[in-house]
Amino acid sequence: EPEVTQTPSHQVTQMGQEVILRCVPISNHLYFYWYRQILGQKVEFLVSFYNNEISEKSEIFDDQFSVERPDGSNFTLKIRSTKLEDSAMYFCASRPGGSRAYEQYFGPGTRLTVT
Amino acid sequence: AQKVTQAQTEISVVEKEDVTLDCVYETRDTTYYLFWYKQPPSGELVFLIRRNSFDEQNEISGRYSWNFQKSTSSFNFTITASQVVDSAVYFCALTPGGQTGANNLFFGTGTRLTVIP
Numbered sequence: 001e002p003e004v005t006q007t008p009s010h011q012v013t014q015m016g017q018e019v020i021l022r023c024v025p026i027s028n029h030l031y032f033y034w035y036r037q038i039l040g041q042k043v044e045f046l047v048s049f050y051n052n053e054i055s056e057k058s059e060i061f062d063d064q065f066s067v068e069r070p071d072g073s074n075f076t077l078k079i080r081s082t083k084l085e086d087s088a089m090y091f092c093a094s095r096p097g098g099s100r101a102y103e104q105y106f107g108p109g110t111r112l113t114v115t
Numbered sequence: 116a117q118k119v120t121q122a123q124t125e126i127s128v129v130e131k132e133d134v135t136l137d138c139v140y141e142t143r144d145t146t147y148y149l150f151w152y153k154q155p156p157s158g159e160l161v162f163l164i165r166r167n168s169f170d171e172q173n174e175i176s177g178r179y180s181w182n183f184q185k186s187t188s189s190f191n192f193t194i195t196a197s198q199v200v201d202s203a204v205y206f207c208a209l210t211p212g213g214q215t216g217a218n219n220l221f222f223g224t225g226t227r228l229t230v231i232p
Binding site for chain 2: 031033035041042043044046048056058064089091102103104105106107108109111
């Protein structure tokens with residue numbers, strides 16, 4: 001069964017460094033998402049992406065964040081200058097086109113630790 | 116605005132007991148979709164069920180059942196004869212309606228279920 005994959009599974013970085021989190025969505029899906037989950041808290045929406053552009057973004061998704069689909073298969077989240085509070089699990093998700101009824105399929109997550 | 120409330124932070128049950136996880140939602144949309152996801156200790160998010168706002172039929176899938184009541188804005192989840200493998204955090208989520216377009220999920224804070232052998 002097709003699945004969303006994410007790399008790396010765990011990333012440790014120093015405050016102020018740039019990180020890129022990578023995702024490979026399911027191949028025939030058209031909508032892509034990033035969510036984050038701070039340890040022990042709920043899953044929060046960051047950004048959605050469709051037709052090579054951002055569709056929606058939350059207040060969390062400030063100028064330090066950017067997303068890209070560089071080659072038609074990968075979907076990346078870049079954090080330009082990491083802060084301690086960026087430490088969280090980052091989930092990528094994708095879903096097919098069409099109705100919003102379709103569920104989003106989540107990847108296994110990347111745990112980002114900022115020291 | 117969309118909001119999902121899971122008032123139960125943690126629940127512990129003994130194996131084979133039934134358990135119900137509560138979910139109450141708020142939305143101004145007349146069309147919306149509700150979901151339950153399971154997050155086992157390994158951390159991934161596993162889709163369990165989807166329900167649209169026009170379909171109030173309850174659903175049963177094996178030991179799992181869901182009770183959707185629009186009148187009380189609730190979408191509760193019951194596990195019958197719980198097993199240790201059911202131990203996980205369970206999230207209820209909502210997305211606004213509309214036929215197409217990107218949409219984000221609004222998650223509740225989750226309920227941590229521990230099933231004691």
